[in-house]
Amino acid sequence: MTLTESLSLTSNHKQDKILQGAMQVFFRDGYAGTSMDRVAIEAGVSKQTIYSHFHDKESLFKALIEQITIARFHTLFESEELRGEPEQLLRQLAEVYLLKVGEDREYLSLLKIIIAESSRFPEMAKLYYQTVIQRGRYLLSQYFDSHPELGIKDSEATAHIFFGSLVSFVVVQEIIHGKEIMPLPSQNLVDSLIHLIHRNK
């Protein structure tokens, strides 16, 4: 669920417009590079309207990041455990991630700003870690544990390798502009990843 979808479920119209505008500007220009004037223009409200909803720039930023993180990933908390045959499930998991996330500018921008502002806003980084990374890794490690035929010794570490490879691929290709220099086909990564984990088939 994107922020827009999440907001349209609520009723506070002006506050939603502010958060929408704030997302555009913060994600484009970073925290320090964002001015409240631009947020006001982007959101289509006056600057004072922002300050009547949020105490200051910092509060606005924190509220925005929290809302996006939770809106997009609270489903992870409620998701069932993973099921299905390993080769097929792992392949689908990797492909969906690379396709969906690699083209999702909102997700990529969130990831980028979490890293960029991890010193100024360590709580935001920790929230992201607990809501997305830790939970995702745990779900996959549970799956590995329930499939001993894969011969995986350390399911948590292997789950990190799985997601870490995917995330770093997307970061390199889409954020560090690797794609524009020498695109590495994502299918090759998926095949090699499945091959490594599912070797003894």
Next chain:
Amino acid sequence: MTLTESLSLTSNHKQDKILQGAMQVFFRDGYAGTSMDRVAIEAGVSKQTIYSHFHDKESLFKALIEQITIARFHTLFESEELRGEPEQLLRQLAEVYLLKVGEDREYLSLLKIIIAESSRFPEMAKLYYQTVIQRGRYLLSQYFDSHPELGIKDSEATAHIFFGSLVSFVVVQEIIHGKEIMPLPSQNLVDSLIHLIHRNK
């Protein structure tokens, strides 16, 4: 080689002081969050001295990132190909990376700011990609190709998995503050990585 070490080999004293100060401030506060006044204070020179060496803030930033990237990683260009028995060499490669990089604030800050400023300075991201990522991946893929007994189908993709797992681990632990919430022992990652790649021993 750190920036300090690299600078001490040259002779231009004031310019070195400026770059040293700029590194401290840019790495701490990001590009937009950095003021030229603070750089001047940190470097121990006046602001006008900075402007006599660098045309503007952007030029200073680009010069700094280029210098660090090239100073630290030009050795990669000249390095021999990797040699040694797979299990031992891969383990050593992973352990050295995790130990050296994980505790190297200058490297971590560089990685962070490359990602953070990848939209504003795509050329810097591309330089990093070509100087560090592409070259590192190529060296390891060469090694894989020279060891067919490992049974690796796609050496480039597997090299990405190897380094991608290590980099994402360091990013999550050290930058996203994962270490402070639930430290995942790096030895577990190394063992699982070697285990996956070197299964058919």
Next chain:
DNA sequence: GTCTATACCGAGATAGAC
């Protein structure tokens, strides 16, 4: 709550003495 107008400060960049 929402707007226009404004206070006040710190930003990047420059002038001019030495």
Next chain:
DNA sequence: GTCTATCTCGGTATAGAC
């Protein structure tokens, strides 16, 4: 080349009318 002093603009945040 290097410094101190300064210009000008855009930043966050607030005052006060409606």
